[in-house]
Amino acid sequence: MRKRLALLVTAVMTLVLVAFLVPLAILLRSVTADRAVTAATAKAQSLTSLVATADAATLRPAVDQLNTTAGHPVTVFLPDGTVLGAPAPRTPGVTLAAAQGSSLTVEDAGGREILVAVQGLPRGTAVVRAFVDQAELSRGLGAAWLVLAGLGVVLLALGVLVADRLARSIVRPVHELAAVSRRLAEGDLDARARAGGPAEVRSVAAALNLLAARIRDLVRQEREAVADISHRLRTPLTVLRLDAESLADPAEAERITAHAESLERQVTALIDQARARDSAPGSCDAAAVVRARAEFWSVLAQDQDRAVTLALDDGPLPVAVGEPELAAALDALLGNVFAHTPEGTAYAIRLTATDGGARVEVSDEGPGFDEVSRGDSGAGSTGLGLDIARQTARASGGSFAVTRGPGARIVLDLGTALGMP
Template structure:
């Protein structure tokens, strides 16, 4: 941003100086050319005063007034012959015009030429020719152009320095707000914008600070609610498990299998509550590679009994050389459980979990041999959507996947196959 501000300011200054300087440079060149012609006219006019009729007739030697270096004066008689000074021996077009009473100024090759008639008793008796090289004028113009160029460069340099200072003043608070927004996105709600002295930026910074404060308060309330909810949920679960253990140890108990299964369900519910509360609190965690083997083994133990009771096998296939991922184990476990549970409740036949390499991601496919899904894929992941049963829990599972930087999608409607993509580490 700083570079763009400086570049735009400098380019604007260069454009403004060019729009002003180019016509000025042309005007300077025109001025010096006109000034030189004016000087030549002055020298020629002064010479007409000093030249007498006797000199024009050749009776007296011709003496011309002194001039600046580089200026040539010549005197011509009425016949167009040079009788003094330096110039063409025979009258040129400008001199002939002056001999007819018409002063002239123009160019003769590389010289500027001015001619003035010499009159005696209202009769033209001769002419004065003044000439100077244009190179002398060009040198004067070049010196002034160099001076103008130096001033323009100094102006551009000063403009660039001022623009750099102003860009730093403008960009610093914006860069700080960008870093502040990034920290806010990472969960740091203590960020506050410092005053910059620029009303518009300070107003935006104040709004961002207010937003951070409100989000911090909201998160604090949600965490307090999570703690209360955790206590309210864990207490009855703990009591339920104690009662199940008492029933399991009771003499003459004939329902050991049912009670053990209920205890396993209570443990799974407890683990689900812990995972969801941890995810809801967004507790910072150390990035560790996902224990894929442990995750799949836990899923096999959790769902084997349910599937076996319905005569449906659970097949887990793991491809070799899989990429690692540092996705949250809690999130991956909940997503996988949602997908397997949907396959059990709403599918048919074998439930297959395929783990494969998807390039820069780890892919987990969960499929069954059911009739398929007729509803549009987007409807499956809408909150509280239940279309042929397949929508249950998928909205939450997709949100968990996206929170880990992954994706959850319906890869194939028939047989139904859901794919979880977790980014590689």
């Protein structure tokens, strides 16, 4: 926009300057020529009284003395054919002026003839001729035109500078609005636009600030709602843990209590995450988290006679995902395996290091499925498990993919965590 305004002003000012300077240049040329012609005419007329009264012998020294001054050579054509002064041919203009007895200005290829007729002589009309060449007609014109051109350039530069300043005062607030919009898109809900620039831009800034405040309120309300819902789960978890502790079999009671405590930790982490505000992206060792979740689910896999294949690279493998988020994503994927495949179906967990972080792959030998969108499920579930894993991978700067046949294969590419020891 700034460049376009500068180009527009440059084009308009160029047209205005051309419309102003070209006629002025033509006027200067006319004034310069008229000045030279006026001087030559005055020089020729200074001899008229002498030509009318003196003879040729007296007139010759006066004409020669006049021609000693620079410019405008003067020639006197007497009626008897005598020519005094600067040598010059008897041109048709001289003949015409003598015949008509009137003064003339005649254009010539080399300049202009100033012809002054002197009547009342015994043998007819004498003609005083002063000649102005082209150099004299345009003397000083080049310098004047150069000054005009310089003035035009200065005015054009000044106009472009003023236009650039004006464009900057308009464009800068727009760029600030764009920067604030990007900050809001990146999650900085405290970003606000400054009121500046034209009234229209200030109106947009005010609307953007109002929108940012509204988004912040909605996000806060959503976080509090999620935290409240998660907090309500603590009561049944406490009851479940108490029931587990009352079981007669100590081993079974310990196992169920451990599961209840693990679930309670997940609920607590969910509450903390929901109430967290503008927190930096978390990080963890993917090898440790994947190994821990694989061991957690291996107990249930033994109960259902599922063969488990583990292929985990040695850690540490730092990834740009917090430990609770990665654990929740793995639990969602493994939970889908147990919920949607028959007992005895084998599954595999693979963790490999990549140039950009780590790759987690969960596959099974079940019927498989196609990737679905958030909330879609054909198996009676909420349809949020895959989306949890998908959002976790993308939040780390990685990707998520689902392939089918035979079985299901889900791949999470996790971005690396910079600066993690």
